[in-house]
Amino acid sequence: MEKEVICIVCPLGCRINAVVDDATGELKSILGNECHEGVSYAKKEVTSPERVLTTTVITEGSSQPLLPVRSNKPLPKGKLKEVMRELAYVKVKPPLKIGEAAAKNILNTKVDIIATRSLTT
């Protein structure tokens, strides 16, 4: 499988052409990167890309209609939409402190969704 990755390590933004072995999922060859940093970035991007999810959840019994939240660890990129759908049904009640979980082990990913600000009544 061949994939184009734009490296975001520095402003060069190399367009890297990475070829992945379909059987093993290992990086087979890489072309277009201008430094070693691009190798590890492309490897991560083609094998298991991950992103930190930041969003909001609905609150109940607070003057703030929404609570901003984030995943405490990066989530697999492909799961972001699924997690969003799950979070649409999450409602949080005060009091909740910054850093406390609004949803634990979301979709069995072992990732918690934590509050990024405190929620008061």
Next chain:
Amino acid sequence: MITRDVSLVVIGSGPAGLAAAIKAKESGIDEVVILERSEELGGLLHQCVHNGFGLLCFKEDLTGPEFACRLIEKVNELGIEYNLETMVIELNARRNIKAVNPQKGVMNLNAGAVVLAMGCRERTYHQVGVMGTRPAGVLTAGTAQRYINVEGYLPGKEVVILGSGDIGMIMARRLTLEGAKVLAVVEKLPYVGGLKRNEVQCIHDFDIPLYLQHTVTKIHGNARIEGVTMVEVDGKGDANKATERLIGCDTLLLSVGLIPENELSLQAGVKLDLLTNGPFVSERMETTIPGIFACGNVVTVYDLVDYVMWSGEIAGKSAATLVKGKKTQARKPKRGKESISIKAGNNVRFVSPQSIDKEIEDDVDIYIRVTEPMRNVEISAGDGNEDIYKKIYRAVTPGEMVVVRIPAKQLKTHNELVIKCEKLAWLGININFERCTGCRYCEAICSFGHFDEVNPVKSCIRIYNDLQSNVYFPIIAGPYTDAKCTSQRFVVIQGIEYDACALCPICCPIRPFFMEPGTENSLKCDMCGMDPMCVQFCSSGALTLATEKEE
């Protein structure tokens, strides 16, 4: 009506204002008052729920609310006074402030020093000249951000975004995640306006169509927007009518730039720089009116919150020094003839701050923005005769500010500094055989830098000794190449296969020497990110970073 004297008033409580107030309080000023027009401290940080804040100053990847929380906690810890829902309606050059507040009514504050931290405002469609009707559903990206992240409303289901600034791209991702469909992100220029990481993580990750060199020329619909006309533009920015096409949508977001909010600064008589749209400031973030300081996006629109916070800290510290100096009757001599003005030279759009004191003790950071994306450039600062700062960058873009650190020690002889950005035709490591002493320090440092061990056989530079003439000469493994030729073969470097032209090792008798011992991997010089360690550590001057400027 309340009238009182205060040491320092900070107008605005975004990251810049909070940082200024904290720094001033820590520097020993008791009476610091923050005036904030909204109902909570933190400014726009609360609606920026995405991450990427504080990577430089806290060395952590925080979200906007988390970043705000850290600063607000500090403000409460230090017991800094703040007034919420307070609008400053007047500011004059003698630092008299008139503000209104629903509880206290009209307040008159006579401040020893003022820090302006009002931030910036979004450019609206009035300022970009889109034709057509003015229906509901046309809003700026920041307004949409507030609706979605704070108020909990989705402004539309089918969205077109005009402009590819950072907020625009981040909103494209937010809208997609919240279930709306982003039909197009339209950018007039041939490159995106914001940071690369936002282009990748917000646009490409969600397969959002990005139209570069396109613009929106017309808005359709009466009560509610029904669609927009999109058209291709050429290099000069002229629209090509033949490429017009209609996109049906129910929302148009504008992310077409930010303007520093300087109504108060103008009222006080502060001089503005037309390039940054903010006040002229010195390295102490003091405006043209003594005692009035400015920081954050009111000065110039910064890319990163870290820069904003640092500018706030400088303003807070300088304001504290001024206030304390007044009390002890030991005021520093006034600025004026003793300052060096800083000008933007070739390929530089603006510089900030625009002047620095001749007597500075610490190095000063100057923020610049280049005019267009460029590769292999040298950014330098000099007075025409001599450069006191020089740095090579592999790539620069207008979307990412460049920080130029002016060394304090070398400054005194200059009257004017010009910061320019010049394209390089060639760059590489220049070798002067005659100066090489054969110390082999370069071999040691190269292998240590790349493999964490001092082992000359793993170095990308080798010193050879010609026994007949007793001359040492260094040889460097060729830099990366993606040249394509008919006789391709794979070269393995650090476990990864590279496409490489096989001709060079055949032609050059030395090249096969650059192999990692025990493996098939060949070694190649990567210039250590434009700051080669071998050059840094070469004490004899045999190795220098050589550049050739474009005519």
